[in-house]
Structures are given as C-alpha cells and as structure tokens.
Amino acid sequence: MSHSSEIQPKDIAKPVDKLGEVYSLMVLSAPYDKEGMEPDLKEPKDSWKTKFCASLDGFIALDTLVRPSTSEEEDEFVQKFINGLAKLFADSNNNFLQPLQLTMDYCAKCNTCSEACHVFEATNRHELYRPIFRSEVFRKIYKKYFTPGGKLLGKFVGADIDINWESIARLGELAYRCNLCRRCAQTCPLGLDNGTLTHEIRKIFSQEMGIAPTALHTKGTELQLKTGSSTGMNKLAFLDTIEFLEEEIEEKTGRKIKIPIDKKGADFLLTHNAGEYLAWPENPAAFAILFEEAGLNWTLSSSMIGYDNVNYGIWYDDTMARKVALQQFEAAKELGIQRIVIGECGHAHKAGIVSSDRMTYGEDKVRVESCLPLLWELVETKRLTFNPEKNNFPVTLHDPCNIVRHMGIVQPQRNILKAICPQFREMTPHGVDNYCCGGGSGFAVMQSLNFPDFRNKISTRMKFQQILNAFDEELVTNTDIVKYVCAPCSNCKGAIRDMLEYYQATDRFNIHYGGLVELMVNALTTLEQPYLTFTDE
Amino acid sequence: MLLTIYLFISVLFFIVFSAYKAWKYASMPIHSRLELYPVPKEAGRASYGGSYYEEVEWWNKPRQVSHGNEIKDMLQEMLFIKKLFENHQRLWWPSYSFHIGIYFLFLWTICLLIGTAWPEQAITYLINITGVAGFVLASIGNIALLIRRITDHDMRKYTTPQEYFNLFLILAVLLSGIYAWSGNVLFFLPREIIHQLLTFQALQVDPAVLIHLILLSFMFIYIPLSKMNHYVGKFFTFHKVLWENEPNLPGSKVEKELMEAAAHPPATKWSAPHMNQD
Ligand code: SF4
Ligand code: SF4
Numbered sequence: 001m002s003h004s005s006e007i008q009p010k011d012i013a014k015p016v017d018k019l020g021e022v023y024s025l026m027v028l029s030a031p032y033d034k035e036g037m038e039p040d041l042k043e044p045k046d047s048w049k050t051k052f053c054a055s056l057d058g059f060i061a062l063d064t065l066v067r068p069s070t071s072e073e074e075d076e077f078v079q080k081f082i083n084g085l086a087k088l089f090a091d092s093n094n095n096f097l098q099p100l101q102l103t104m105d106y107c108a109k110c111n112t113c114s115e116a117c118h119v120f121e122a123t124n125r126h127e128l129y130r131p132i133f134r135s136e137v138f139r140k141i142y143k144k145y146f147t148p149g150g151k152l153l154g155k156f157v158g159a160d161i162d163i164n165w166e167s168i169a170r171l172g173e174l175a176y177r178c179n180l181c182r183r184c185a186q187t188c189p190l191g192l193d194n195g196t197l198t199h200e201i202r203k204i205f206s207q208e209m210g211i212a213p214t215a216l217h218t219k220g221t222e223l224q225l226k227t228g229s230s231t232g233m234n235k236l237a238f239l240d241t242i243e244f245l246e247e248e249i250e251e252k253t254g255r256k257i258k259i260p261i262d263k264k265g266a267d268f269l270l271t272h273n274a275g276e277y278l279a280w281p282e283n284p285a286a287f288a289i290l291f292e293e294a295g296l297n298w299t300l301s302s303s304m305i306g307y308d309n310v311n312y313g314i315w316y317d318d319t320m321a322r323k324v325a326l327q328q329f330e331a332a333k334e335l336g337i338q339r340i341v342i343g344e345c346g347h348a349h350k351a352g353i354v355s356s357d358r359m360t361y362g363e364d365k366v367r368v369e370s371c372l373p374l375l376w377e378l379v380e381t382k383r384l385t386f387n388p389e390k391n392n393f394p395v396t397l398h399d400p401c402n403i404v405r406h407m408g409i410v411q412p413q414r415n416i417l418k419a420i421c422p423q424f425r426e427m428t429p430h431g432v433d434n435y436c437c438g439g440g441s442g443f444a445v446m447q448s449l450n451f452p453d454f455r456n457k458i459s460t461r462m463k464f465q466q467i468l469n470a471f472d473e474e475l476v477t478n479t480d481i482v483k484y485v486c487a488p489c490s491n492c493k494g495a496i497r498d499m500l501e502y503y504q505a506t507d508r509f510n511i512h513y514g515g516l517v518e519l520m521v522n523a524l525t526t527l528e529q530p531y532l533t534f535t536d537e
Numbered sequence: 538m539l540l541t542i543y544l545f546i547s548v549l550f551f552i553v554f555s556a557y558k559a560w561k562y563a564s565m566p567i568h569s570r571l572e573l574y575p576v577p578k579e580a581g582r583a584s585y586g587g588s589y590y591e592e593v594e595w596w597n598k599p600r601q602v603s604h605g606n607e608i609k610d611m612l613q614e615m616l617f618i619k620k621l622f623e624n625h626q627r628l629w630w631p632s633y634s635f636h637i638g639i640y641f642l643f644l645w646t647i648c649l650l651i652g653t654a655w656p657e658q659a660i661t662y663l664i665n666i667t668g669v670a671g672f673v674l675a676s677i678g679n680i681a682l683l684i685r686r687i688t689d690h691d692m693r694k695y696t697t698p699q700e701y702f703n704l705f706l707i708l709a710v711l712l713s714g715i716y717a718w719s720g721n722v723l724f725f726l727p728r729e730i731i732h733q734l735l736t737f738q739a740l741q742v743d744p745a746v747l748i749h750l751i752l753l754s755f756m757f758i759y760i761p762l763s764k765m766n767h768y769v770g771k772f773f774t775f776h777k778v779l780w781e782n783e784p785n786l787p788g789s790k791v792e793k794e795l796m797e798a799a800a801h802p803p804a805t806k807w808s809a810p811h812m813n814q815d
Contacts, residue, residue: 008694083808091566092805094798098565099778106770109695110632112625136695149699158697185573187624189614190767191774196571210809222811318569319812339594353590354570357785361792365785373593408574408588408782432574432586 004127009136012170013162017049019170020057020128026121026461029468031476038503041457044450052449053169057128059454061176061446064218065169065211074165077209081168082145084208088200089146095318095358100200103192104139107132113184113194118435118462119177129458131184131194134174137161138201141171172211175201176451179443179459180315181401181436199315199441206317213316215446220312221320225327229274229308238307241277242300249285253527259288262335263299269332270298270371271352273345273490274308280493283344286517286531290375293526294383299335306331309342310490311351315442325356329366340368344515346400346489347440354407370403372488375520376412379419386420386523390530393482395421395519396470398463398496399434400489408432413488413516420523427466435462437487439495455495456502464499467511475509482534485513510534538739540750545734547754554761555769562773567794572782577610578602579782588782596786607780614775631681638675641667649724649731668724676711679704703765710756713749 004020011019022041027033044054051067052060068074087093088100109132114120119129127133136158143150143159150159161167178198185193206212224230233241242259249257260266270291276283291298301307305327313321332340342349353368378384397417403409410431417424427434437444438460446455468475471483487493496513505511512534522531575586580603582588592598613619618636622629645667652660683704686692718727726746733740742750760766785791806813 005690080808087805087807090805091801091803092807094566094803095569098562098568098773099571101565102562102770102774102778106764106767106774108764108767109692109700110621110625110628111691111695112621112628114691116624130691132695153699155698156702157699182573185779187620189618189621189624190771191779193571193573193774193778207807207809207812210811217811319807354572357570358567358791358795361785361795362787367594367596369593369595370590373591373595377593404586405574406572407590408572408576408579408582408586409590410574410582410585410587412591 004123005125007127007133009133009140010161012137013164013167015166016055018055018058020126022057022123022126022458024124025457026124026465028461028465029472032464032468032503038457041453042450048449053166053173055166056170056173057126057177057454059177059451060173060449061213061451061454062169062172062205062211063214063448065172065205067169068165077165078163078168080209081204082163084204085142085145087208088204089142093200093203093318096196096200096203099193099196103135103194103197104142106190107135107139107192108190109136110189113188113192116184116187118181118183118438119179119459122458122461128174129177131178134171134178134201135194135197137167137171137174138197171201172205174198175205176213176442176446177454177459179401179436179438179440181440182405183401183433183435186405186432202316203318207319213442213446213451214448216312216316216442217320220310220442220445221317221324224305224308224310224312225320225323228304228306230310230312231274231278231308233274233277233308235302235304235307238274238277238302241281245277245281245285245288248281249289252285252531253289253521253529255289255292257288257292260299261302263297264335265297266299266335266337267297268299268339268341269301269306269335269337270341270343271301271306271309271328271331271348272343273310273348275310275490275494276343276345279497280490280515282518282531283515286515286521287343287371289521289524289527289531290378290384290517293524294378298341299337301331301335303331303334306334309345309348309352311348311355312442312445314347314351314355321351321355322359325351325359326364328352329356329360329364332366338366340366341371341374342368343371344488344490344517346402347491349400349409350402350406370407370409370412372403372409372412372416372516375517376415379416379520384520385525386520387525388420388422388523390523391421391519392423393484394423394425394471394474395484395486396425396427396467397430398427398437398467398485398487398489398492399430399432400487400492401434401436401440403489404434405432413486416516416520417486420520425470427470435466437463437489437492437495438499439491444491444494444498452498456498460495460499463496464503464505467496467505471509471511479508479510481510483509483511484519484532485511486516486519487513488516540740540742540747541734541737544750544754547757551757551761555766558761558766558769559772562769562777566798567791568778570782571778573779576780576782578604578607578780580606583610589784596784611775614771628685631678631685633678634674635678635682638671638673638678641671642675643671645671649727650735652728653732653735664724664728668718668727672711672715672718676708676715679708679711683708699763703763706752706756706759710749710752713745713752717745717749 113131140161149157180195182195311324577583580601648664
C-alpha cells in the first residue's frame, strides 16, 4: 500500500505482502538531521517472510508465531483466537474485565490520544501505529462475533472485518508495536486505555494460543521459574557474582564490603533486576556501597527468584506474572522479612508493588516499596554526604513510565539529582508526561530477527530526540564533556544502551547513560576515586 | 393517550436502562490496579502526579486523601470537558458547545417542571434563557461535530455509520424541537404539554410537535442502548480505574473484596499448555 493514511482497520486482512511500509520518520534534531547519521531500515529476509508474519510492516516481534502449512491449521489458529477472545470477557479474566469492557464500549474515535503516542509520532503518524488503529481492529472482531449489534447490523456498527490467519497474525504483531506506556490513556477524555487493550490482546496470544516472544516467555518467565532468574543465573552463579561484586568494589573504592545475603532479621530485602549483575554490576555495587555507608540493616536473598525482581509476565500473561510475583514474596518470607525494597528497575517496581498488589492477601503478602524514597531519605537526612562538584557535568533524567506515570513516584529521584548534580536539567516533557524509552513492555529484551530495528529506529526515536534536546547546547560545541542520561531502570537502560550504540552517540558526542545510585556514589564525600569513569561503554 | 404513555415509558426506560448499565459496571469483579497519575485525590501531590509511594515505608504513613481535589477534577471534567480542552482544543469547541447545550436543555426541562407549579415571571425568564441557549448551543455543536467528522480524514476513517446516525438523530431531535417550540409565544407549547403530561391528559398536538415528541422519545430509548451512555462509563473509567489506587492492606476494604472474589474461582479456563501447569 502506498500512503499510510489510506490504511484502514478493516484492511487488516488484505492479501498484500506488507500492509504498511514505514517510509518516513520524524526528523531528529541537529546534528542527527543530516543524511548518513543513522543506519537505514533493512528489508526482512525472504526466509523470515515465509516462516513468520512479516506482512504487517515488515518487522517481526513474534518469533513463535509460525505460518501454518495447511488450511486446517489456519482455521484452528483463527478458532483459537476467537476462543481466547471469548475468555477475555468471561470470568477467566475477572482481574481486567472492568477496564477492558469500558475501553471496548466507549471509544468516540476523537483521535485525541493519537498525538500522545511516541511510536505514532516517530513515524510521522503512520496509520498502523495510531493507538486506536489496533483497538479498532480488535473492536471490530469483537463486535462481529460477540455483540448482538455486530451480529445483526454488521457494517452499520463497524463489524466490517474479514477474519483469517493473516488478520489475526497481524493483530498479534500489532500488539507488539506498543510499549504499553499508557501515555495515550492520560489524554483520553473518556478515560479509555489503548495500552491496556494491547496488553489484553497479548494475553489471548499467550494464555490461549501459547504464542509470545521467546525472550519474554521461554527465555523470560519460564527460565526464571526454572532457574531462579530470567538471565538463567542460578543460586550458585548468583553467589559467585556477589563475590565478584565485592572484589570490584574493593578494586574501585578500596572498601572491603561484605554484601549481606540471606540475613535473617534484616530490616528489608533489597531486590535487583538480575540483568544488572551481568550488564551493569556497578549498579548493585553502588547500592551496597551506599547502604553500608549509611549503616542500613539490609540483605539480598539467594533463594529461588529472590535475587531477580523482574516479572515479564506483566507484559503478556497474567498467570506467569502471578507465579513469579508469589515466588518473590516467598523469598522474603523465608527470611522472616516483611519488607521488600525494589532496586532500579521500572517494571519490577510496577510488578512487585502495583500489579501484584491484589494477587494475594493476608499472610501471603509482603509489603513492597521503591528504593527511590529511601535513597532520597539518605540524602535529605544527611546520613550520607555528597560533594556535588564531583558530578559537575550535564545530567538529564529519564522517567521510567512504570515508576512515574503508573506509580506516581516523581519527586524523590529529582530531589536527589538536584542535590548532587549541579548541571541537572529536565527533559521535555518529563515527570508523568514523559515519553517511554521505547524499550517498555519487553521491547528492550526482544532481540530476535529484525525487531531491534523497530526498537532502535522507531520506538526509541522520541526518547533519543529528547536526549539530544536536553544536551542541546553542549552536544556539538563540546564533545569533550561527558553527558549523562540517568535512567533508574534496567529496561530503560537496556533500550538507551542500544539506542546510543545504534546512533553512535557515545562515540560521537560523549553521551553516556547509567543509573541513579552510580551518580550518588560518584559524589560521596568519603570516596577518593571517581566511581564513574566513562571508559568502557 | 398513547403518546403520553410512550413519552413516559421512554423517559422511564432512559433512567432504568442507564441505571442498569451502571449496575453492570459496578457489579464487575475487583480488578488489578491500573491507576494512572496524576491521581487527583493524592492530596498535596496531585499537582505533579505524585502518590503515597513517594514515602519510605508508605504503609506506615497516614494516607493523605483529598476528596475535595477529586470532586474539583470531576467537576472540571463534567462542566468543562477539561481533558479534551487540554489535549484536543480544535475538537473541544464543537464538543463543548454540544455538551453545554445539552446541560442547558436539562436545566430547561427542570425549569419547565418547576414552571407548572410556580408560574412566576422569573421562571419564564429562566425557561426562555435555558431553552434558547440549550437549543442553539447544542445544535451548533452538533452540526460542527458532524462537519468535523465528515471533513477530517482521520476521523472519517474511524467513524462507523452508527456514529453518524447518533449525531443525526440528536440533530433531528434538536431541529424538530426548535421548529415545534418556537411559536408566537416562546416555549408556550412545551409548558402546556408538560402540564398536560403531569395531569395525565391526552396530548393535543400538531404534526410538528408530534414528530418532535416521537423522535425525542426514541432518542431516550436509544441513548442508553448505544455508546452515547458514556455519562455512565466515564464515571467508572476515572473513579474505578484510572484514579483508583487503594492499596491492599490488612483489614482494608480491598482485602475483603479479594477474599470474597477468591471464594468464587473462575470456571472458565485458558487453554495454552503452560496455563494448566503448576
Ligand atoms: S500505550 Fe504508549 S505506545 Fe501504546 S499506543 Fe498508547 S502511547 Fe502508544
Ligand atoms: S482519545 Fe479516547 S475516545 Fe478518543 S479516540 Fe482515543 S481512545 Fe477513543
């Protein structure tokens, strides 16, 4: 199809190779407004097109959605989807029924939500990525099969859609073109939530059809439930890692710290995204340095899933989310601890504190909180003292959607940065109005086939633009000075890492990224050496 | 007499079915938390979108809730359609004109009712002001919304025939009303008809009034059946979803609801292989 604005939701079944081509992208700020500053998009390989569903926009997120070889298999696939759709509106989906039904019932097609979406804007308003495009496809199918109006009046009420393998598969892919950031929902005059609707579509694919990206399911929640961590790290590997961390701390700071593990009687259990231990060990190390210096009575856990706070289930599958969350509560209870503090991971915040809040009750439940207020308390009460001059370089803050828009934790992280980073500046917009990093809802860990292209080029584009703008003055005029994007979230860091690499922004313009605690340790008055060295990214 | 009965039934249907819709949403099971900040009831924090999670050991801190803030936000939304104003001003003008017109017509109806018992000059003024404002604003808004929907490529693409029908139906009611009621003495006729209705007299009406009343009654029956009953839904989307951030603490109402829900486990099961493993 030529111009994307001609595409309509009912075209989802159209027998074309690609429903919509991404042919133009939002122009980035200087110096990225010139040709040759970023790689071009690539065509998917022919072998991928015949094996998977590349017929939406050429990208493939669902590496487990394989084209059927017989028409029976096609029919079975469609039937399974319809069965799953029915279950979404039955007692099997009690925990989402009300929000789902409301969003299904009331959309006024006013398009107020469109401009809120960074994916839509990054593609110069490509129709496929309009928040209600996906919702309308879904709504039309729902009406056609499940509402009296749709069955009786068909086209009149909008139930004008053909349903076949291609249309359902494309809808499945579409459910992975949205970061579930819910920025669109913030603007809807009727309070509807296209992000949650996307989440529900993902659930049909996973919970009924057994289809989810490998990175989220097989190598995510399943691996976590089997080994203790979605990284595959088992208890022994975890204990080794902690030893390594202690050595690193000693080497970097000269401090001999014994990181507490499984300490009964600790005031709280600190949990990290286990990916930190592998990709950014300086982050859990920084927590240990701060907590030890402040004299807190804390511990890590080495029991099953107690050392990995991720919960990919919240992006695609309620049952997996529940299994992981309950196991995490269990890890604290084993130690007799009633308080979990979540480290710098956005979706772990949301999963551990909000999403799992109503999964259980009474004795089974443990109180969970964010590390950010605690860190701010250490600064505010001067339990730790800082020399902000040590952080005298431009710093900007990325607001992880899960922590900020979805949880209302806005100020503590800003208060800290204002206290320890003299050149702190906000992105525009920020706080609860922030844009997603583009890695949300699993995109940061989905590395198969050509999906990283979609992430780097499209879903992270708005965030990259915001970063460029935040460093506006210094960006080109002073490539010698370090510029730091503070992202207190593992997934966001993953997305930002890949983005900076893709656009070569570290090499070209000295833009670096990292967490919040690293900046705190770097500014500790008691530390002689800088903690941040900016050498090996 | 048939017309009287039809009118009464349609209004009754409007009320009963709207209430039924509300009851249906209200009786849905407790759901996972899906709040979105800013949540206006977060006293002292709503202005920047903060929540009680900004406190260390939040569960030990007194919960600061401002119902005043919540009501203020709700009123701003009801009276001014604030979200649309902030996020889509071009559409706000017609939409606001339409909605405020309907509010005036609601007031007009109340004034007409009062007027039957209290036929003072003051109420006549009120009837005239609310009626004229209501019909004019609602009609202008309605026509502008229709034009917008037809001429805006992006909106047109997503609009179903039913959604045009909804707007045309209300427009027909409004225009037929204007035609029927704007006789020599403004709004003399509706006052007369209300009087006849309340005293259960058979209505004596000319064809223009008859058409208007038939359309009006049909609209009363149709609205709660269509998504135009968003006056019901909007309460739930905000109060029960986006602004609902009650934590599940021991002894809380949420905990009680969860216990009740646990007593009725779902009968329907999902089918993917991993769903039925432990
Ligand atoms: S949730 Fe976020 S990514 Fe998804 S449609 Fe809405 S704004 Fe776009
Ligand atoms: S803003 Fe709300 S009502 Fe308007 S199109 Fe978006 S989801 Fe529908």
